[in-house]
Amino acid sequence: MRNRNILALTLATAATLAAAASTALPAAAATAAQPANSRTAGGHCPQLSKKLTWYGDNRAKLQRMIDERGRCSNPHLGHGEKRPVAAFDWDNTITKNDVTDATIAWSLRHDKILRPKTWKSTSKWMTDEADRALTKACGTSVPVGKPLPTSTNTACADEIFEVREDGKTMSGAAAFAGEWDHRHTVPQYAWVPQLFAGHTVRELETYAAKARKEALAAPIGSTQTVGTHEIPGYVRYYDQQRDLIRTLKKAGFDVYIVSAGSEPVAEVWAAGKGGVGIDRKHTIAIRSVLDRKGRITTWNQGCGDVPVNKGEAIPYIDGKRCWINQEIYGVKGKSAWDKQDWRHRIALGGGDADTDVTFVGDATGAHLVLNRNKSEFMCRAYDNADGRWVVNPMFIEPLPQKSGTYPCSTTAYNEHDGSKGPVLREDGSVVPDQQDSVY
Structure with a gap:
């Protein structure tokens, strides 16, 4: 079986990817805390396409970062110095939808979800109410480990999708309860690969590939029905992001995907024909543990000081920082959760939601934000503390301007215990409420 990033059940800790880390060179506006060996761009860096539309002067801002950090400004890259790193979220960052x-x-429309022994066994946080709702809707007549008829059983498809989408049952009861670090995981995200327990990685890749083909062929704006849920029926790669990734790679950057989705699914989209040319080694997402027969289990690979687990440490908010530090920079143990020194951070980070705010904020060269009106993320972006935040509307079907202001000074920050608080700068000052101005 080919080498993969998903570990066997017998392994207790993650195998670290090759440390293709970056010592991304300081920008022209480097602070005293950054390295002092700033170089001036040589003017011959690969250029972003001028045929593709960016908001305002965002293309120029990103090009300036490429000029500062690419091979053009550092002739030693590839000759002993580590390459600069760019990291992107996937869903609604590289693709629309x-x-x-x-x-x-x-998978639900093609009866690919296998009946678990009990629904509660699929997640350590699943409530009794959710277990009962799923059991009632999906029944017990199908043998354990066999496909549920979700293509015809609307109630079963509805309950599964509602738990995944909103963390609730169709009756509105909480599907998950208990304690978890709300900046390290969210149960309904962790539940996705757990939902595919019993399948092999290859089977899940096949489902993802078929879904990809269908979604790319569907017209922009189209919808589909899952149970009684109406959801987007199409997905598109953003041409601007594809061009940005291609230009970064030509300029000497190592480019990674860091997603809170299931890793086999992200790999299919990142490396697939017509995609963005990012291989498996450079794709980081939720990594399921396999059993001895190579089947996905409800266990996940851990990060930092969190060993193999049931979903406690996925690439989510601070968890994305942990996975970047561990897999790209080789930081071990508890320190992987901490913000690293300037030379051990990515040069460019790109995302669209609060789940991306930490790793995008860690970037030293540019913080690219696609505006989806996510409060904590947009508070950081509009506050623009280091002058390197680049805010762009979604390239396809952008959202209208948010009414009112983002509640940065009161309730925009996602606390570890799940409560809400003010967004603070590094010096402890409160970010004032922000108006939505890029839409």
């Missing part, structure tokens, strides 16, 4: 939802929708 969610490829995980597309894969789940396809």
